[in-house]
Amino acid sequence: MATQSGKKKIPADQAEELLKTLKTRFEKNMRRHKGLDWQKVLERIESHPAKLWSLNEMEETGGEPDVIGFDKKSGEFIFCDCAPESPKGRRSTCYDYEALQSRKEHKPKTSAMDMAHEIGIEMLTEEQYRSLQELGEFDLKTSSWVKTPDDIRELGGAIFCDRRYNKVFMYHNGAESYYGARGFRGLLKV
Incomplete structure (x- = not known):
């Protein structure tokens, strides 16, 4: 760069x-x-x-x-x-900076929201994620954090989505959690 x-x-x-x-x-x-x-x-x-x-x-x-x-x-x-699975270089991230700071040990390198900001993209909302799934089949083996509504985030949670059994599912997790198979997808308007 x-x-x-x-x-x-x-x-x-x-x-x-x-x-x-x-x-x-x-x-x-x-x-x-x-x-x-x-x-x-x-x-x-x-x-x-x-x-x-x-x-x-x-x-x-x-x-x-x-x-x-x-x-x-x-x-x-x-x-x-539009990668078939959640972008590999953006996995193993907790949801946001607050969640990252709340971890006492085994912290990931960064958070999904911080990385999106650094890249200059927006994290997909649940609605945008579902629209993307109409264009193809994504996250059949992985999952992706999506922009979490404030009321859920204020309670310590965050949401993520994936596609299983030919359906798109939305789930919740503690915002501080992170997994090797969960990343995030972004959107950029040019």
Whole structure:
């Protein structure tokens, strides 16, 4: 990661390789973004170069980001982690900083919310997670933290989702818990 006047930036050759990867994934998975054109996505990315850094971080942590929609109001394309399982580089995290600090021993390196903030993405809500599942089958062996409503979080809990038996399930856990098979999926508007 390099910085230029405070903005995170990736080297040109790495950016070129990432754009090739994103284009290939886009063309291979047209069902995720029917009616959208890669050239328009590329133009949007090129006009918002700071977002390329976040897309690279999504890719580097195993998220396999792809376009899943277009916000007509803002003119933004919506990227989401579309890896078959919860991104490998984002697993074994508790839910948030408060949960991380509450652990007395065996603390994970970071929390899901902190990592999402560092990457510059939003953690999916339960509704967004369920919408993603309409575009494919995700988390058949893993699970993903989702943005937890404040009333649940205030009581010490956090929620996560997965797909089993051809259904999407939502569960709860203590926010300080973490597992090798639980990570989180993110969303980035470009």
